[in-house]
Amino acid sequence: MAEVKRMGYCVDGEWKQSTSGKYISITDSSTGEVMAEVPSCTVEECEEAIASAQRAFASWSQLSMAKRVQYMFRWRDVLYAHKDELAVLCAKELGKTLNEARGDVQKAIEPTEEACAAPLLIQGSGAMQVTGGYDTTSYRFPLGVVAGIVPMNFPAMIPWGWMVPLAIVCGNTVVLKASSQTPLTSMRMLELFYEEAGFPKGVVNIVTTSRKEAEIFLTDPRVKAVTFVGTTGVGKHIYSTAAAHGKRVQAQCEAKNHALLLADANLEASTNAIINSTYGCAGMRCMALPVVCVEESIADAFVALLKKKAEALTIGCAYKEETQLGPVVNAGHKQKVSDWIQKGVDEGATLVLDGRKTVVKGYENGFFVGPTILDHVKPGMTVGDQEIFGPVTCIKRVKNYEEGIRIMNANPFANGSCIFTSSGYYARKFIMDTDGGMVGVNVGIPVPSAYYPFSGNKDSFFGDLHVLGRDGVLFFTRAKTVTSHWFDEEAGKRVVGTWEGSTEQ
Numbered sequence: 001m002a003e004v005k006r007m008g009y010c011v012d013g014e015w016k017q018s019t020s021g022k023y024i025s026i027t028d029s030s031t032g033e034v035m036a037e038v039p040s041c042t043v044e045e046c047e048e049a050i051a052s053a054q055r056a057f058a059s060w061s062q063l064s065m066a067k068r069v070q071y072m073f074r075w076r077d078v079l080y081a082h083k084d085e086l087a088v089l090c091a092k093e094l095g096k097t098l099n100e101a102r103g104d105v106q107k108a109i110e111p112t113e114e115a116c117a118a119p120l121l122i123q124g125s126g127a128m129q130v131t132g133g134y135d136t137t138s139y140r141f142p143l144g145v146v147a148g149i150v151p152m153n154f155p156a157m158i159p160w161g162w163m164v165p166l167a168i169v170c171g172n173t174v175v176l177k178a179s180s181q182t183p184l185t186s187m188r189m190l191e192l193f194y195e196e197a198g199f200p201k202g203v204v205n206i207v208t209t210s211r212k213e214a215e216i217f218l219t220d221p222r223v224k225a226v227t228f229v230g231t232t233g234v235g236k237h238i239y240s241t242a243a244a245h246g247k248r249v250q251a252q253c254e255a256k257n258h259a260l261l262l263a264d265a266n267l268e269a270s271t272n273a274i275i276n277s278t279y280g281c282a283g284m285r286c287m288a289l290p291v292v293c294v295e296e297s298i299a300d301a302f303v304a305l306l307k308k309k310a311e312a313l314t315i316g317c318a319y320k321e322e323t324q325l326g327p328v329v330n331a332g333h334k335q336k337v338s339d340w341i342q343k344g345v346d347e348g349a350t351l352v353l354d355g356r357k358t359v360v361k362g363y364e365n366g367f368f369v370g371p372t373i374l375d376h377v378k379p380g381m382t383v384g385d386q387e388i389f390g391p392v393t394c395i396k397r398v399k400n401y402e403e404g405i406r407i408m409n410a411n412p413f414a415n416g417s418c419i420f421t422s423s424g425y426y427a428r429k430f431i432m433d434t435d436g437g438m439v440g441v442n443v444g445i446p447v448p449s450a451y452y453p454f455s456g457n458k459d460s461f462f463g464d465l466h467v468l469g470r471d472g473v474l475f476f477t478r479a480k481t482v483t484s485h486w487f488d489e490e491a492g493k494r495v496v497g498t499w500e501g502s503t504e505q
Helices: 043-060 065-081 083-094 098-115 157-163 165-169 184-195 232-244 267-283 296-311 331-346 401-410 424-433 469-475 489-493
Strands: 009-011 014-016 023-027 034-039 125-131 134-142 145-149 173-177 204-207 223-229 248-252 258-261 291-295 350-353 372-375 392-398 416-420 438-441 461-463 477-485
Touching (some): 043 204, 065 165, 083 098, 083 184, 098 165, 145 157, 157 165, 157 184, 157 223, 165 469, 232 248, 331 372, 401 424
Parallel strands (some): 145 223, 258 291, 372 392, 416 438
Antiparallel strands (some): 134 477, 248 461, 350 372
């Protein structure tokens, strides 16, 4: 048996071995084999990463905007050149299909392209002669060191799309706490960041560590902002702790997205969209569609069609081209999803399709959970209200639009929501009525492009400024408003006696 590679942590552009002695195994989700081990870094090693970012900030923040953008153009080209390599690595450590993994990498490229437009995005505003002889201008300046705390489910997009591009093009430097479950894709991207894109050392640093050691990112005064994606309980702690220490925080948290399927919808097209959004990425994404509120008059037909299409999905090794549904990330997560399915049965839901005993020939040790459908999920059942993060669809039968929107908005999460209908009236009404921050009309995954903010609401987000779009630029910069006055020769002879704020200048 080949020796398992032990990864390190990266500071000042150099990889170092941890002194902690604690390592976490990273498995191939399709085979169960250990791919590598990553360290649980010490507090001192986390401090080392912060110090590296702080040193790099002194020169990186002073680099001209034009030169920072040139680096981003070069980085974009590197990502495109290595897109397939990164997709395979992502598929292996996470379980996404190759197509989904390519999308993960593409979603890191798009914000990088947005960052290439920084000279337009970060422009200030101003006016001459706001009052006699006085000019006022607003500028945006970098914050300093930014900490990014990364989840397991998008190892390319979230650290290298949501957290790095806008942060560094605005002049900040970054410390990433990579996911201890899926860090390899992010680590490989950091190697490319320095080796091929040629960024200055220390602009981005990576550690893997436990929550205990990561607490330093919330309290260290050198860290000026924290951007987080993960569970709501952890997000609330990060938001309250980091904000109490004077830091900016954006905490993207859990979701339980609902769809409202009305009787007038195109049933075939709507079911195809629901299949894709529910079972894509094996349900391990905050924009999955795990709950469908369907009008009772079409509920039986919809459930039958959903089951037929779900059973037809090709389940298999994540990095085989023909696979449509890959495994979940690891054994522990497979057990968690299986427990949730049993919880739904125990609560009284009808198990229409059970994916717990799914076995793929040739990959018997993979962490597979097949598509699962729970029908007759009632309000108050936890399986229909809390995030499962697996390929499980919960069906809530409703009498009409009004009952459906009421059930949807009663949920504490409001990341995304969708309606499937042929009615312009109900589509428009839904946009106004839903609590969801990202709204789809006949769209199962209403994720906006990188040029718009990822705008979850309620317990799905804590903070004021979301990732990406104009929000992202504002989050990673601070404002300075400058008022200037230059005295002419005659003014210099006059006695200054006007009170502050007077228009009689």
